[in-house]
Amino acid sequence: MTENTEGPFGPRRYRAWNEHVKTRYGGRVQKVSIEAGFTCPNRDGLVGRGGCTFCNNDGFTPGYLNRQQSITAQIDAGLDFLERRYPGTDRYIAYFQSYSNTYGEFERLRALYEEALTHPKISGLAIGTRPDCLAPEVLAYLAQLAREHIIELEIGVESCNDAVLASVNRGHDFATSVDGITRAAALGLDVTAHLLLGLPGESMESMLDGARQMSALPIHALKLHQLQLVRGTALARAWQRDPSSVPLLDELACIAMLVDFIERLSPAILLQRIGSEVPPSMKLAPAWNLRLSELSPRISAELAHRGTWQGCRYVATGSA
Numbered sequence: 148m149t150e151n152t153e154g155p156f157g158p159r160r161y162r163a164w165n166e167h168v169k170t171r172y173g174g175r176v177q178k179v180s181i182e183a184g185f186t187c188p189n190r191d192g193l194v195g196r197g198g199c200t201f202c203n204n205d206g207f208t209p210g211y212l213n214r215q216q217s218i219t220a221q222i223d224a225g226l227d228f229l230e231r232r233y234p235g236t237d238r239y240i241a242y243f244q245s246y247s248n249t250y251g252e253f254e255r256l257r258a259l260y261e262e263a264l265t266h267p268k269i270s271g272l273a274i275g276t277r278p279d280c281l282a283p284e285v286l287a288y289l290a291q292l293a294r295e296h297i298i299e300l301e302i303g304v305e306s307c308n309d310a311v312l313a314s315v316n317r318g319h320d321f322a323t324s325v326d327g328i329t330r331a332a333a334l335g336l337d338v339t340a341h342l343l344l345g346l347p348g349e350s351m352e353s354m355l356d357g358a359r360q361m362s363a364l365p366i367h368a369l370k371l372h373q374l375q376l377v378r379g380t381a382l383a384r385a386w387q388r389d390p391s392s393v394p395l396l397d398e399l400a401c402i403a404m405l406v407d408f409i410e411r412l413s414p415a416i417l418l419q420r421i422g423s424e425v426p427p428s429m430k431l432a433p434a435w436n437l438r439l440s441e442l443s444p445r446i447s448a449e450l451a452h453r454g455t456w457q458g459c460r461y462v463a464t465g466s467a
């Protein structure tokens with residue numbers, strides 16, 4: 148690669164979500180997390196019990212959120228916090244984040260989504276879910292909403308490797324993700340896929356092959372999370388019993404892996420996240436000194452050091 152070339156994305160060197168949003172919606176868009184009382188088929192017995200071995204939704208629940216309140220009251224409380232923390236935000240979207248937010252009777256889903264959209268300060272919805280919870284009538288309804296609102300469907304893929312998905316008790320395979328993403332995108336929905344990098348059983352080769360497989364799917368954006376062991380999860384307990392059973396990436400290895408991944412990812416895919424941060428009280432390992440806010444500049448710096456950028460090693464294959 149040429150040392151002094153930034154590539155097509157400027158100094159950041161990857162296709163960043165925030166910059167895309169500012170251009171597309173004319174300003175900053177902030178998500179207001181809400182908890183609508185959903186569960187998940189991998190917990191209630193429909194698909195499995197106990198959930199994914201890495202999952203404890205409390206690890207990603209913001210402090211302002213009170214799940215006992217109505218959707219409207221949760222939005223009001225979230226806005227009260229976010230308007231002080233992020234002044235100058237132009238639009239807000241309600242983020243149905245915890246558990247599987249398309250899992251339920253259609254009329255119940257519709258009532259919850261519409262309550263959020265009725266709030267005068269809410270411009271749209273971000274809806275997180277599993278790929279096996281995408282009933283055709285729900286997708287058709289979301290596609291209809293998307294004609295007038297921002298609708299972002301976040302689908303948890305977590306790994307492209309079936310053996311890894313089985314070992315973390317995910318309860319679905321990669322083909323299910325391909326099917327769900329393809330059906331949603333065919334209706335015109337913007338799909339954000341969610342990958343968790345570093346799960347046990349994943350090799351560097353399989354993670355990097357994930358960049359190829361995600362690039363072949365009709366996704367609008369990708370969220371990358373690195374494995375962190377959250378207290379109360381089966382993986383955390385396994386690590387406490389035997390740390391060698393759950394290998395964890397240190398900061399430098401994680402940055403190198405993310406840069407390798409980004410270089411192989413299609414330049415058309417927006418990166419909505421390139422890491423995550425569990426609250427210290429919830430996190431067991433790995434012990435990093437790096438804060439989430441430092442991760443993005445470090446990745447851009449490593450890309451610059453290599454003289455590379457998102458997609459510079461991307462090879463179009465056409466199939467996941």
Ligand code: SF4
Nearest residue numbers: 187189198199202246
């Ligand atoms: S990660 Fe999602 S699918 Fe897995 S147990 Fe948690 S809520 Fe359910």
